[in-house]
Amino acid sequence: MKVLVPVKRVIDSNVKARVKSDQSGVDLANVKMSINPFCEIAVEEAVRLKEKGVATEVVVVSIGPAQAQETLRQALAMGADRGVLIQSDQDLEPLEVAKVLKAVIAEEAPGVVIMGKQAIDGDNNATGQMLAALLDWPQATFASAIELSADKAKVTREVDGGLQTIEATLPAIITADLRLNEPRYASLPNIMKAKKKPLDVKEVATLGVDLKPHLKVLKVAEPAKRSAGIKVETAGDLVANLKTAGVL
Amino acid sequence: MAVLVIADHDNASLKDSTNKTVTAALALSGDVDVLVAGKDAKAAADAAAKIAGVRKVLLAESDELGQGLAEAVEATVLPLMGGYDAVLTPATSQGKNFSPRIAAKLDVAQISEIVEVVSNDTFVRPIYAGNALETVQSSDAKKVITVRATAFKAAGEGGSASVENVAAGAASAKIKFVDQQLVKSARPELAGAKIVVSGGRAMGSAEEFSKVIEPLADKLGAAVGASRAAVDAGYAPNDYQVGQTGKVVAPELYVAIGISGAIQHLAGMKDSKVIVAINKDADAPIFQVADFGLVADYKTAVPELMDALTAAGK
Ligand SMILES: Cc1cc2nc3c(=O)[nH]c(=O)nc-3n(C[C@H](O)[C@H](O)[C@H](O)COP(=O)(O)OP(=O)(O)OC[C@H]3O[C@@H](n4cnc5c(N)ncnc54)[C@H](O)[C@@H]3O)c2cc1C
Ligand SMILES: Cc1cc2nc3c(=O)[nH]c(=O)nc-3n(C[C@H](O)[C@H](O)[C@H](O)COP(=O)(O)OP(=O)(O)OC[C@H]3O[C@@H](n4cnc5c(N)ncnc54)[C@H](O)[C@@H]3O)c2cc1C
Numbered sequence: 001m002k003v004l005v006p007v008k009r010v011i012d013s014n015v016k017a018r019v020k021s022d023q024s025g026v027d028l029a030n031v032k033m034s035i036n037p038f039c040e041i042a043v044e045e046a047v048r049l050k051e052k053g054v055a056t057e058v059v060v061v062s063i064g065p066a067q068a069q070e071t072l073r074q075a076l077a078m079g080a081d082r083g084v085l086i087q088s089d090q091d092l093e094p095l096e097v098a099k100v101l102k103a104v105i106a107e108e109a110p111g112v113v114i115m116g117k118q119a120i121d122g123d124n125n126a127t128g129q130m131l132a133a134l135l136d137w138p139q140a141t142f143a144s145a146i147e148l149s150a151d152k153a154k155v156t157r158e159v160d161g162g163l164q165t166i167e168a169t170l171p172a173i174i175t176a177d178l179r180l181n182e183p184r185y186a187s188l189p190n191i192m193k194a195k196k197k198p199l200d201v202k203e204v205a206t207l208g209v210d211l212k213p214h215l216k217v218l219k220v221a222e223p224a225k226r227s228a229g230i231k232v233e234t235a236g237d238l239v240a241n242l243k244t245a246g247v248l
Numbered sequence: 249m250a251v252l253v254i255a256d257h258d259n260a261s262l263k264d265s266t267n268k269t270v271t272a273a274l275a276l277s278g279d280v281d282v283l284v285a286g287k288d289a290k291a292a293a294d295a296a297a298k299i300a301g302v303r304k305v306l307l308a309e310s311d312e313l314g315q316g317l318a319e320a321v322e323a324t325v326l327p328l329m330g331g332y333d334a335v336l337t338p339a340t341s342q343g344k345n346f347s348p349r350i351a352a353k354l355d356v357a358q359i360s361e362i363v364e365v366v367s368n369d370t371f372v373r374p375i376y377a378g379n380a381l382e383t384v385q386s387s388d389a390k391k392v393i394t395v396r397a398t399a400f401k402a403a404g405e406g407g408s409a410s411v412e413n414v415a416a417g418a419a420s421a422k423i424k425f426v427d428q429q430l431v432k433s434a435r436p437e438l439a440g441a442k443i444v445v446s447g448g449r450a451m452g453s454a455e456e457f458s459k460v461i462e463p464l465a466d467k468l469g470a471a472v473g474a475s476r477a478a479v480d481a482g483y484a485p486n487d488y489q490v491g492q493t494g495k496v497v498a499p500e501l502y503v504a505i506g507i508s509g510a511i512q513h514l515a516g517m518k519d520s521k522v523i524v525a526i527n528k529d530a531d532a533p534i535f536q537v538a539d540f541g542l543v544a545d546y547k548t549a550v551p552e553l554m555d556a557l558t559a560a561g562k
Contacts, residue, residue, distance in 0.1 A: 017376035017377070017379040017380055019379075026376055026379075093357050094357070094358065095351065095352060095355075095356070095357050098352060117493075118493060120376070120377065121376055122375060123360065123376070123377070123492070124348075124360045125344045126347075126348035126358050128348075129318065129344075129346070129347075129348035129349050129352070130348045130349065133322065133348070133349035133350075133353050137422070138319065138420060138422040139318060139319070139345075139423075140423075141318070141344075141345050142341060144486065154426065158341065158487075159316070159341050159342065159345075160341045160439075160487065161431060162429050162430040162431045162486070162487050164425075164428040165425075166423060166424060166426055168422060168424075169421075169423070172422070177493075178480070178493060213387075214356060214357035214386060215385065215387070216384065216386075217382055217383070218370065218384065219382075220380050220381070220382050220383075222380065222381070223374070223379070223380070223381050226523075226536075228535060228536050229523075229541065230539070230540060230541070231530075231540075231541045231542070232541065234542075234552070234556075235549055235552035235555070235556045236552075236559075238553065238556070239553070239556040241540050242501065242522070242524070247521065248468075248501075248557075248562065
């Protein structure tokens with residue numbers, strides 16, 4: 001079974017995002033970029049499925065600028081077989097990303113798509129669900145465990161109040177939550193090997209997808225800052241202060 | 249303009265996030281209806297009918313809606329959308345699961361986790377773990393929106409809307425509910441609690457977590473939360489995670505014990521009214537947002553706090 005994993009290039013999760021002074025967006029110049037952590041978890045899961053002999057090929061796809069090739073190489077170094085970059089310098093909304101992925105899926109015909117539940121920049125948590133709706137494929141979001149057989153995926157999901165297990169008939173869209181696995185570090189030999197793995201680059205325009213934006217960003221502002229309060233010496237002082245603050 | 253709010257409920261009762269989402273909806277229009285989709289959910293629908301400002305309550309019931317299958321909720325909502333210009337859902341895991349499907353089927357964007365309604369087509373939403381607030385204007389005829397409930401006041405009671413049955417949409421045959429394990433707790437629910445006590449990696453074990461955090465929470469009548477590190481390590485269930493990728497809370501009082509204050513954790517609690525941090529490292533970033541910080545080992549500080557609360561009549 002072929003597994004397709006969409007991966008997104010985002011600001012590194014250890015970097016604090018800073019708003020540009022003209023409020024046009026977040027300053028990404030000279031900022032460390034990495035594979036979105038949830039996409040990394042999705043890649044890890046796909047590679048494990050291949051190691052277990054359930055998956056035959058792991059294809060990673062990213063939609064973004066030329067630099068997203070680095071993100072794809074990162075995934076290839078973890079063990080994915082082949083990369084596809086759909087090059088776009090325009091910022092795409094989740095619906096447009098889902099439409100592009102639908103076109104890629106029409107070509108690649110994967111048996112299952114495993115992707116991140118959320119990208120840590122846009123924080124939309126929407127693309128996988130939209131893709132499932134567009135394809136009329138079943139969806140299993142926020143996965144913390146996946147059992148894959150030839151035609152079914154049994155997925156444990158993190159939901160409000162606990163865990164839920166559902167069974168989807170393949171092909172299906174699965175989105176990864178934090179506790180699905182712990183991604184491996186790519187070894188140096190695998191990073192070298194990844195440089196030779198196939199990576200196709202296509203212009204987004206060649207897919208013939210309607211990419212009309214639906215949302216216009218009017219401004220991006222910094223949230224109100226919380227200032228540090230005081231240090232108290234004892235638990236007794238703490239309780240006295242909380243009483244004065246009216247929260248006890 | 250007519251707006252549909254999709255209720256967050258457990259069939260027997262309505263969650264507070266529904267009242268808060270109604271407030272966001274009323275900022276868009278005076279014509280606000282609420283859909284309760286579930287199973288044996290008449291009690292939740294009756295509660296929704298009492299929310300001030302609600303015009304009408306729609307009740308859809310089936311096994312699949314009771315199981316919360318996203319495909320079934322979407323199939324229930326879509327045929328109703330002819331009559332509405334916007335659909336608002338609280339940004340819970342369940343809301344996040346089905347709402348983007350409705351957007352995709354309508355070929356419109358989803359405006360995710362809004363914290364402010366600026367006008368009929370313009371909204372503010374946090375991005376980058378809350379480190380930036382984006383103001384977006386939608387050009388779509390119909391708006392599909394998820395709402396960060398903590399950013400809105402709860403609409404009060406006093407309404408007397410009618411409850412009307414509507415058809416439940418069928419989920420696809422390609423998806424099947426197997427089972428669920430829900431955490432049962434007599435404590436208040438994390439998302440709507442007035443006080444939250446959270447524990448971090450410092451707890452070191454599940455036993456220690458429940459020995460330290462739970463009695464303090466019970467003394468304060470608080471809900472229990474946790475950092476991702478504590479959940480990943482199995483000290484607390486997944487449902488307790490507060491943060492960018494867990495639950496967002498904004499209680500009157502948030503007590504962080506043995507939590508360092510990573511950006512991803514702060515994203516889930518920095519809008520709390522009063523923040524207390526207990527941490528043995530005076531340089532822990534949590535102190536940069538805490539109103540009251542106690543630099544101490546929790547092993548001595550928490551028992552002392554329990555005693556001080558008792559002395560204060562708690
Ligand atoms: C430089 C830059 C600046 C931007 N500025 C803004 C802005 O100011 N406002 C704004 O709304 N948007 C902006 N965007 C776009 C935005 O960051 C998101 O790409 C877009 O909104 C998608 O939402 P999300 O990533 O939150 O999706 P989610 O739904 O959270 O993503 C879930 C999953 O979908 C998949 N996925 C998402 N995007 C891609 C992709 N491109 N390629 C492959 N897989 C993908 C991944 O598996 C991901 O884990 C910007 C993008 C860039 C590159
Ligand atoms: C994609 C992504 C998403 C994430 N989402 C979330 C999220 O939603 N929520 C979240 O919380 N995190 C999230 N994280 C993880 C986050 O970055 C931190 O790793 C996590 O919050 C750390 O948890 P902690 O504070 O409990 O542990 P640590 O950072 O290890 O802090 C433990 C603290 O306990 C203190 N301590 C130790 N012993 C004692 C003692 N005896 N007495 C008092 N204090 C003591 C230490 O001084 C330290 O400050 C995410 C990370 C990523 C990459």
